[in-house]
Amino acid sequence: MSELGVVPSYSRPRVSNDNAYAEALFRTAKYCPLWPERPFETIEQARAWVLRFVAWYNEEHRHSALKYVTPAQRHRGDDRQLHTQRVELYEAARRRRPERWSGACRNWQLADAVYLNPERDSTIRQAA
Numbered sequence: 001m002s003e004l005g006v007v008p009s010y011s012r013p014r015v016s017n018d019n020a021y022a023e024a025l026f027r028t029a030k031y032c033p034l035w036p037e038r039p040f041e042t043i044e045q046a047r048a049w050v051l052r053f054v055a056w057y058n059e060e061h062r063h064s065a066l067k068y069v070t071p072a073q074r075h076r077g078d079d080r081q082l083h084t085q086r087v088e089l090y091e092a093a094r095r096r097r098p099e100r101w102s103g104a105c106r107n108w109q110l111a112d113a114v115y116l117n118p119e120r121d122s123t124i125r126q127a128a
Contacts, residue, residue, distance in 0.1 A: 034052055057071070058071045067079070067083060090108075
């Protein structure tokens, strides 16, 4: 790995290129429906699989951190309409069967911006 220029990491918190991010992506890849049953026979097969995985991840996989929309929907701004529709659906269900609800409806609101290192980023924004 060092010959390829890969710098080892020791799980430092709040570092965007740390192992936790790579491990989370690997888990998503491993449990996605496209995960191959057998090893790749050629580098071309591996590259083709990665391209399919990236397309699936961005266009089909609904992320819990994005309130169950795809990254592509979030990037295009389609998430606002989807979340508005979900709020309406949940509120209608709650009105129909209030006994099934013990609390508030699910929060479908997403933050406008997300930061990997919010403390550092806020310091940079204040200095600017």
